[in-house]
Amino acid sequence: MSETPDGLAGFRGVLRRFTTPLLPDDYTSLVNPLWSSRELRGKIESVERFPDDTIHLVIRPGWGVPVSFEAGQYIGIGLRVDGRFTWRSYSLTNAPDTRDGLFSITVRAVEKGKLSTHLVGTAKSGINVRLAAPAGDFHLTDPLPAKVLFVSAGSGVTPVIAMLRSLKGRENDCDIKVVHSVRKSEDVIFGEVLEDFGAHIQVTSESGRVSPEVLEELVPDFQERVIYACGPATMLDELESWAQESDVEIRVERFTIDRVSEAAGGTITFGTRGVQASVDGATTILEAGEQAGVQMPFGCRMGICQTCVRGLSAGHVHDLRTGDIHEPGTRIRTCVCVAAGDVTIDV
Numbered sequence: 001m002s003e004t005p006d007g008l009a010g011f012r013g014v015l016r017r018f019t020t021p022l023l024p025d026d027y028t029s030l031v032n033p034l035w036s037s038r039e040l041r042g043k044i045e046s047v048e049r050f051p052d053d054t055i056h057l058v059i060r061p062g063w064g065v066p067v068s069f070e071a072g073q074y075i076g077i078g079l080r081v082d083g084r085f086t087w088r089s090y091s092l093t094n095a096p097d098t099r100d101g102l103f104s105i106t107v108r109a110v111e112k113g114k115l116s117t118h119l120v121g122t123a124k125s126g127i128n129v130r131l132a133a134p135a136g137d138f139h140l141t142d143p144l145p146a147k148v149l150f151v152s153a154g155s156g157v158t159p160v161i162a163m164l165r166s167l168k169g170r171e172n173d174c175d176i177k178v179v180h181s182v183r184k185s186e187d188v189i190f191g192e193v194l195e196d197f198g199a200h201i202q203v204t205s206e207s208g209r210v211s212p213e214v215l216e217e218l219v220p221d222f223q224e225r226v227i228y229a230c231g232p233a234t235m236l237d238e239l240e241s242w243a244q245e246s247d248v249e250i251r252v253e254r255f256t257i258d259r260v261s262e263a264a265g266g267t268i269t270f271g272t273r274g275v276q277a278s279v280d281g282a283t284t285i286l287e288a289g290e291q292a293g294v295q296m297p298f299g300c301r302m303g304i305c306q307t308c309v310r311g312l313s314a315g316h317v318h319d320l321r322t323g324d325i326h327e328p329g330t331r332i333r334t335c336v337c338v339a340a341g342d343v344t345i346d347v
């Protein structure tokens, strides 16, 4: 995930020297609550509410937040809920436009979704939020593919909307097909954008789900297209196997961590206290610590907020989000890293 620019980091360093022993934030926040040297912040600029527990939010990023992004990427939002910061990632729904530098997201309150319920219930303009910079690999390539098929379900439409909006705003010869499914017709959001692109809307309570067979019928030239899919894991799993069998390029967006890795697991030693845990390659370092009684800080548990970052002093870990292997001496996000052999973590 991208960090703040070098120049800005340098400026913050200077500010830090001049403001010691108090932290720069102690001063800057007095002037503008969006200025922080410790974290990225933003302010909710506007809120639009819809009857089905859905809101559209426009957020003005604060000082140091990178405002350039690719349509299809997401940002992290952090808010204090019940006394602790809770984080979630949301796809940006606006087309990138560095002139206004705003972020738009759509949030639907989901059952047991602490942050989504809180946001839908309490968000109003003027509220400050913590942000994680735009990130994610789910975006269009440059040059664009000649033919694209977007497949989405429910709120999985959000990154697709950003891509459609960005395509509408620029010259292109890309041949676009869109298939979106919702449970009931009143669940459709961004209806005008979908209509603009002649999207097929499948209402699953009436016509059944969008299976590979349905797609083959709706888009007979699917094998000539690059497929972008976002929706529930079961749908994505099915589409990925179908695309593989059909020799079609597919890109999917999942908002949960895929725990399948080749990491072997191992014995994790937590700091100098000698607390150890033996784990498999699907248990994150953070979870292993919790099981062993070592409490480490965390926020999003999804690799976006960096609250859980700790030093890796020995061994190697595998990052479930990026697939990277981290070396000893680096700092790792314990919520998304698993042990690839025996490791020691600074706590």
Ligand code: FES
Binding pocket: 087, 297, 298, 299, 300, 301, 302, 303, 304, 305, 306, 307, 308, 309, 333, 334, 335, 336
């Ligand atoms: S808890 Fe947010 S990155 Fe790990």
